[in-house]
Amino acid sequence: RLVQQLLIMQQQIPQIGPVLRKLEEVDALLPSAPEKAADCPLTKDLQLKNVSFRYPGTPDGRPDALRGLDLRIPRGSMVGFVGLSGAGKSTVVALLTGLFPPTSGKILVDGRPMDNALRAGWIRRIGYVPQSPFLLNASIAENIAFSHWGTTVDRARVQQCCRMAAMDFVDDLEQGLDTVIGERGVRLSGGQIQRVAIARALYHDPQFILFDEATSALDGAAEQAIQQTIDSLRSRMTLVVVAHRLSTVQACDTVYWIDEGEVRMAGTPESVLPAYEAYLAAKNGACGEGTVPPEAQGA
């Protein structure tokens, strides 16, 4: 068995070099390297200009995941994205975080192109609730204070974020915020994980927050609580919401309907949502399945 393991290790050594180099690249972007980061407050708007994105390794003949995207998110606004599963919503959000550089086109923060120096500052200003959040094998409090990993956890701040994220389930845990979750700890439900991710995104008081289907696994009461939090954040930050339920984007200033990697329609919710709903209804009718896609539930 030992010889076998040694062989495997030897085979893998060539792959390790590129991974380590990539990690060094990422390290240079992290908040732990503050001297390299230019501060990046949003004062005017975030813009995508003619942005296309292709995932590395996409087979020939498959189109780019995003094509020719133009959009503008003014500071202090709330912008929603709707579209079928696979349309490209999560990819747009990933581009807005600055973590994915576009294949072509530009991302502009206050008119300045997003380069590495700017990206490092931008990352410190945003809160990102991914569609599939990743929790560490650590306590709930440490998971929430993740953006300040390695420093003392600010318990009062964690508690405040828990309230905003409707994390009342913590009260039922014997060890409360110190409960260890993950591989060797308590298993949380999808909806509970989503709420930990929301609390985590709020912990470092972002200026710009992105919710990627953050309420899709929540029941009615928890969803309502999160909706209230989103409403209360509106006056303080810029929000991007990928919606699972159309009711969530009803209050947005602008809604983008993403369809097969392109903006199919953009405008006020009153102008975009009826067209999108009609499209969903026609699509369901045509399929003859009689099922309501998750995007349309609760609309």
Ligand code: ADP
């Ligand atoms: P949505 O969030 O609207 O459901 P996504 O942005 O996740 O859509 O996906 C858009 C397209 O990009 C889909 O065709 C999907 O298969 C593809 N895609 C998403 N993530 C990856 C990835 N990591 N690697 C390759 N292709 C991906």
Ligand code: MG
């Ligand atoms: Mg998605």
